[in-house]
Ligand SMILES: O=P(O)(O)OC[C@H]1O[C@H](OP(=O)(O)OP(=O)(O)O)[C@H](O)[C@@H]1O
Ligand SMILES: O=c1cc[nH]c(=O)[nH]1
């Protein structure tokens with residue numbers, strides 16, 4: 001930002017939930033460790049998203065049902081219709097899909113393939129496969145890293161354009177810069193971000209510090 005320029009206004013209607021739990025912190029520390037191999041990284045990302053999903057689904061819509069137990073009649077709840085949609089952002093978000101749908105077995109799954117240009121840090125979309133009409137749907141978008149925020153802002157705009165009325169982003173790590181961009185660019189939209197940590201900052205290459213490096217590469221190997 002130019003010296004003397006007014007600070008951008010931060011509109012704080014986006015909900016940010018940083019999950020504070022010793023198991024989350026323990027798994028995240030091993031994920032960050034550069035000695036952790038790909039197989040362990042994938043397993044930990046899967047376990048971590050399940051813990052985050054517990055918080056992220058706190059407001060998942062349910063409806064009342066009557067059931068008969070072996071002992072008596074009672075009422076309970078089940079996940080309601082329309083079914084929630086889970087959207088992993090390829091590549092790295094794919095490593096979060098199983099952990100999320102384990103908790104949301106009735107969910108439908110859509111896919112967004114997005115890549116950040118490592119020079120300009122601009123995000124672009126190379127694949128989209130999800131329902132055109134998301135009216136009335138709760139959507140859970142999965143991406144391990146919220147860095148500059150370009151990827152998630154573009155993804156969430158597309159979900160809102162299709163009619164989603166409640167979007168929760170589940171991210172393993174966030175940078176404060178990305179959180180601020182989300183708050184500014186998505187002001188007035190019903191968005192919640194659930195994360196295991198908001199780290200210190202972005203470095204000059206747009207990587208989260210201390211972060212965990214390139215999530216996609218650590219899960220699947222360097223793409224090129
Ligand atoms: O907040 P941003 O600055 O937009 O950066 C975050 C994005 O960068 C990474 O994806 P990448 O482009 O490396 O693709 P990949 O998952 O295929 O590795 C990450 O998985 C996010 O999608
Ligand atoms: O730190 C970062 C930033 C963007 N994408 C990653 O995979 N890691």
Ligand SMILES: [Mg+2]
Pocket residue numbers: 092214215216217
């Ligand atoms: Mg990557």
